Amino acid sequence: MRELRAEYLAALRAYLDAPGEETLRAAYELGRETVGRERGLLDLSLAHEDALAAVLEGRAGAAAAGPTVRAAGEFFLECISAFEMVQRGIRDAHDAARLERRHAEMLRGLSAFLCDSSLALQAPDALAEMRRLVAEQAREFVAAQCCFVTTSTGPGPPARAVSFPEDDLHWRTFARWADLSPVDEVVWNAGGPVRLAGPQVAEVLGDLVRGPAAGLEIRGWLGAPLTALGGHALGAVHLVNKVQGEFTALDEAVAVHLAQMSAAAVERAQLYAGGS
């Protein structure tokens, strides 16, 4: 710690005497080298405070302190930026690995559920439970505000499940009253995933995002069809509004995967329904 303070003071002095790329480089190095220390950021801040005090003391009675303080601030900022950058790189790598592992676990859990014999036994509500689970997991997986899962396995309107922020009245209203038939059509006609952003949302979905969506801004939509092996439609997964930003190509791939898993489960359940 003593070395850091001494180094920081020397580097700051050099920068104040001759501000420039080269002397500022020392700030970058100091910041980078402090990564991994137990109290890295605190040590840097203390070193800065000490160095600034020492520098100002040495100039007492001379020129105004303003420019010196500002220049020292720039030096400190460079130092902190380097620290942050490296620190973030390490943290991001750890976070990314953890998230991927969590997703892999979720997929395995969902797969196990979709292979559960309750679907074969036509247990009451087994398909309803499946829709609910897929809606919840898909919503978490791609970080969407809302997810609908529809299945259509016979005459009559499709059955559906929806996952949304339970405590939000706007979403509750939308989840309950949104008529998904036009957007189911869009996805089925596309024969594959449909990803809408910006003005496309209103253009393609029209009334759906105007009526029951009052008070909500529907700014993104990602739909993927549940398709039978023979090609006919079995339902769809619809994701509404990525929590941050827009749905990505990876979100689309994930939605397609979940739709494929769901379609397999629906179709297998039908196999047993037909045979019984």
Next chain:
Amino acid sequence: MRELRAEYLAALRAYLDAPGEETLRAAYELGRETVGRERGLLDLSLAHEDALAAVLEGRAGAAAAGPTVRAAGEFFLECISAFEMVQRGIRDAHDAARLERRHAEMLRGLSAFLCDSSLALQAPDALAEMRRLVAEQAREFVAAQCCFVTTSTGPGPPARAVSFPEDDLHWRTFARWADLSPVDEVVWNAGGPVRLAGPQVAEVLGDLVRGPAAGLEIRGWLGAPLTALGGHALGAVHLVNKVQGEFTALDEAVAVHLAQMSAAAVERAQLYAGGS
């Protein structure tokens, strides 16, 4: 770089003057702080060479150099260990994230294949292609030396695919001649995954790992059943010998997941075969 050399020299001198935990700590700090530098390891080595030369020069004519060189070597080793440890931590996190992403992509690719309409159309060899793909991917996924996928969808012996090191005659012989029926039985009777290690392998698998396995050491086996929604057996995935170490609980979870995906595909294909 100049600062690193000066610091290294000062820290090494302090250690040689009073070897101990505290002075050795400086080596650790130097190593850790050098992580992220473009030529970190090279810089450390150069700093060590310089410092050692300077230290020995200062002692010319004095005591024998041996103990000094050894002590300096310990100091350098501590320095390098710290560097390696932090460097490895960062690399491991990146590698782990990359591997997880690759696995997620593989799963999506396999899922898409298993939903392909060729399975519905009873395209010739569609099921054979499925077995081959699952065997290859399962083997890569859990880093096994060999993987069998068997499917049994009617009377007659199960069909199978196998993935193994193609250029190894022992594995080629084993892949061709191994009679999997007893191990299929073991997995089906277990009604879930079976993971064998050490002496269990020979105990449970008996002749299978003695006869055609001549020249191979079968030291691990991981089997997972392909189960119909209604509960009956459709086949199995068998993984033989983890490349390094033993099969883990995670490997088992992955094998179960791949077996579930395969079972869904086999059963859906049967649905269309029955209907045609």
